[in-house]
Every structure is written in structure tokens, then in C-alpha cells.
Amino acid sequence: MADNKKIILTGDRPTGKLHIGHYVGSLKRRVELQNSGLYDKTFVFIADAQALTDNIDNPEKVRQNVIEVALDYLACGLDPTKSTIFIQSQIPELCELSFYYMDLVTVSRLQRNPTVKTEIQMRNFEASIPVGFFTYPISQAADITAFKATTVPAGEDQEPMIEQAREIVRRFNHIYGETLVEPEILLPTNAVCLRLPGTDGKAKMSKSLGNCIYLSDPADVVEKKVKSMYTDPTHIKVSDPGKLEGNTVFTYLDAFSRPDHFERYLPEYPNLDELKAHYTRGGLGDMKVKKFLAAIMQEELGPIRERRKEFEKDIPAVYEMLRKGCEVARETASATLDEVRRAMKINYFDDAELIAEQAKRFSQE
Ligand code: ATP
Ligand code: MG
Numbered sequence: 021m022a023d024n025k026k027i028i029l030t031g032d033r034p035t036g037k038l039h040i041g042h043y044v045g046s047l048k049r050r051v052e053l054q055n056s057g058l059y060d061k062t063f064v065f066i067a068d069a070q071a072l073t074d075n076i077d078n079p080e081k082v083r084q085n086v087i088e089v090a091l092d093y094l095a096c097g098l099d100p101t102k103s104t105i106f107i108q109s110q111i112p113e114l115c116e117l118s119f120y121y122m123d124l125v126t127v128s129r130l131q132r133n134p135t136v137k138t139e140i141q142m143r144n145f146e147a148s149i150p151v152g153f154f155t156y157p158i159s160q161a162a163d164i165t166a167f168k169a170t171t172v173p174a175g176e177d178q179e180p181m182i183e184q185a186r187e188i189v190r191r192f193n194h195i196y197g198e199t200l201v202e203p204e205i206l207l208p209t210n211a212v213c214l215r216l217p218g219t220d221g222k223a224k225m226s227k228s229l230g231n232c233i234y235l236s237d238p239a240d241v242v243e244k245k246v247k248s249m250y251t252d253p254t255h256i257k258v259s260d261p262g263k264l265e266g267n268t269v270f271t272y273l274d275a276f277s278r279p280d281h282f283e284r285y286l287p288e289y290p291n292l293d294e295l296k297a298h299y300t301r302g303g304l305g306d307m308k309v310k311k312f313l314a315a316i317m318q319e320e321l322g323p324i325r326e327r328r329k330e331f332e333k334d335i336p337a338v339y340e341m342l343r344k345g346c347e348v349a350r351e352t353a354s355a356t357l358d359e360v361r362r363a364m365k366i367n368y369f370d371d372a373e374l375i376a377e378q379a380k381r382f383s384q385e
Contacts, residue, residue, distance in 0.1 A: 221250030
């Protein structure tokens with residue numbers, strides 16, 4: 021039965037290293053929530069089975085990136101003594117739950133999911149969508165509900181997934197009795213972090229689009245990526261007035277800059293508004309703004325990069341941490357599955373009442 025515990029669950033697909041979009045969209049928040057003491061449990065998982073739905077012919081990519089994501093987690097401050105970190109495929113209960121949920125969702129409902137629609141287009145799947153990919157919102161509902169998660173910190177693209185999960189929970193509880201918990205999404209409070217654009221100015225920084233600044237990028241790579249970022253193509257001479265809209269450098273400043281950064285790196289401007297005003301007026305070159313952004317990025321990413329290097333020294337220990345996490349996660353998921361089977365009346369062998377009642381009925385016939 022549902023109790024009043026507050027439980028966090030989120031995950032990432034091991035399709036590449038994690039980037040600053042993940043960081044501002046979800047990862048940073050998770051670490052804060054983990055350390056806040058406000059939640060009873062935190063589960064964070066590496067969604068390898070989901071990654072395979074659109075990488076079925078590339079299992080090596082998924083296999084190699086599990087450790088990359090785990091290292092990024094640890095580097096950002098996810099702490100296995102406070103959070104359960106696990107790998108999706110190692111929890112078979114999640115497949116079982118998805119299988120039952122498939123009966124609660126219609127094909128047309130899945131077809132309406134806007135995120136899945138966009139992702140199908142992005143992957144040129146229109147003519148031949150793998151069934152597993154098409155139904156991944158259902159498996160995601162299983163991931164969330166198996167742990168009775170109340171709170172899912174994620175980027176904006178996950179909103180339709182959470183809504184789908186909520187519908188499944190309502191339908192399940194309606195038919196089988198109050199068993200599952202309805203999750204809520206926790207979106208970033210800073211609007212630009214809902215969906216951080218790529219360095220190329222495209223709508224979303226995404227591993228699959230190759231427009232990322234990775235958390236583990238060396239300092240010189242970060243420097244290079246910032247310097248070649250998309251700005252305002254009509255801002256050619258320093259004296260030209262510049263546009264802020266669609267200007268990725270300013271979007272990143274919206275996401276990352278704080279007043280103390282100005283004091284340290286750009287004391288001639290009191291704040292971001294003044295910097296923006298000067299850019300819009302004309303007379304402020306892209307390079308100066310990019311240098312400022314690069315300094316901020318290095319300050320934010322430097323400690324993450326250093327911590328990652330430490331964890332990289334003991335890879336077997338990281339796998340051991342994941343193994344233990346899987347064990348703990350499996351216990352929780354398996355307890356939920358017991359409740360689900362009971363609610364769905366498929367718990368034959370531990371239902372003594374059923375057997376006794378049927379024995380009686382048959383003996384009377
Ligand atoms: P893929 O291209 O393989 O789908 P991805 O970069 O979209 O990878 P996911 O693993 O699908 O990353 O997403 C993990 C989490 O990070 C989700 O909560 C998602 O909302 C968030 N996220 C991903 N990209 C961004 C972004 N550009 N801005 C904000 N949040 C993001
Ligand atoms: Mg994605």
C-alpha cells in the first residue's frame with residue numbers, strides 16, 4: 021500500500037557521457053535533493069535496457085557507457101551511501117511490470133506522446149519503429165512505479181513520460197485497488213535549464229546530436245567548444261548591435277552565471293542584465309563574452325573533472341558499488357511486484373484462501 025514516504029527516482033541512458041544539459045536539467049538538482057535530508061530514499065539508475073531500444077545493433081556502445089555515466093554520477097556528488105545507484109537491466113521485475121502495464125495503455129495514446137514523436141523523427145524511425153522504442157514510456161512508468169517514486173527530477177522532455185506514468189497508476193489503482201503511487205516531475209526552476217540548447221544553437225543539447233559540452237571534457241576542449249559556440253550570425257563587427265534571442269552563449273550565461281562570477285572575472289559589469297544591455301546596444305564583442313563564459317564553465321566543471329579522475333583510479337570499486345545498488349533496488353522492486361501480483365490476482369501459490377475456497381467448492385460439486 022502507498023504510505024507517505026517521499027522517494028526520488030531518476031535515470032539517464034548510457035548512450036554517451038553526461039553533458040552540461042543533464043547537469044542543469046537534472047543532475048545538479050538530484051545531488052542537492054539527495055543531500056537535503058527531505059527525502060526518505062533516492063534511486064538513480066542507468067537506463068541500459070532503454071538505451072538498447074534505439075541502439076539494438078550497438079550493444080558495445082551501451083556497455084561501455086554504463087561506467088561513463090556511473091563515473092559522471094560520482095563526480096557530480098551522487099553518493100552511494102545516500103542514494104541507491106543501479107542498472108536497469110539487472111532488475112527483471114521492471115520487465116514484468118511493463119508487461120502488465122501494456123494492457124493499460126492504447127496504441128493511439130502512445131502515438132500521441134510528443135516526445136516520442138520528436139524522437140522517432142530524430143532517429144528516422146518513421147517507417148520502422150522498434151516496438152520496444154515505441155513502448156518505452158510504458159517501461160519508464162514501470163521504472164518509476166516499481167520504486168513508488170513520488171518525485172522525478174528531470175528536464176522538460178520528460179513531462180509527457182511522467183503524465184503517461186500517472187495515467188497508468190490511476191488506471192491500475194482504479195481497476196485493482198490502491199497499490200501504486202502517482203509520481204510528480206520536478207522541473208528545473210531556471211527556465212533556460214528546462215532544455216539547454218546545444219553548442220550549435222539547436223533546440224536541445226543531446227548525446228545523439230553531437231552538440232554537447234561533456235562534464236568530463238578536458239579544460240582545453242571546453243575552451244575550444246565555448247569559443248566556437250553559436251551566437252548571433254548578424255553580429256559581425258564589435259560595434260554592431262547583437263541579438264540575445266537564440267544566442268547560445270547568453271543562454272548558457274543565464275544557466276550558469278552568478279553575481280560572484282562578475283566580481284571575479286568581469287568586474288566592469290555589475291550583473292548579467294548590464295552585460296546583455298551592452299551587447300544589444302553594440303560595442304561588445306562575442307570573444308569577450310565567450311571568455312567570461314569559459315571562465316565560469318571551468319570553475320563549475322573543474323572540481324567535477326578532478327573528482328572523476330579519482331574515481332577512475334578504481335573501476336572495480338565502481339562496479340562493486342553498482343552491484344550493491346542493484347541488490348538493494350531489486351529488493352524494493354520485488355516487494356512492489358508482490359503487491360502488484362496480489363492486486364492483479366495472479367499470486368496463486370501464496371493465496372491459501374483461494375486454494376481452500378476452491379477445494380471446498382470442488383468437493384461439494
Ligand atoms: P539521448 O540523446 O540518448 O536521448 P539525452 O542527451 O537526451 O540522450 P537522456 O539520458 O535521454 O539524455 O536524458 C537524461 C535526463 O537529462 C532527462 O531527465 C532529461 O530531461 C535531461 N536532459 C537531457 N538533455 C537535456 C537538456 N539539453 N537540457 C535539460 N535537460 C536535459
Ligand atoms: Mg533523451
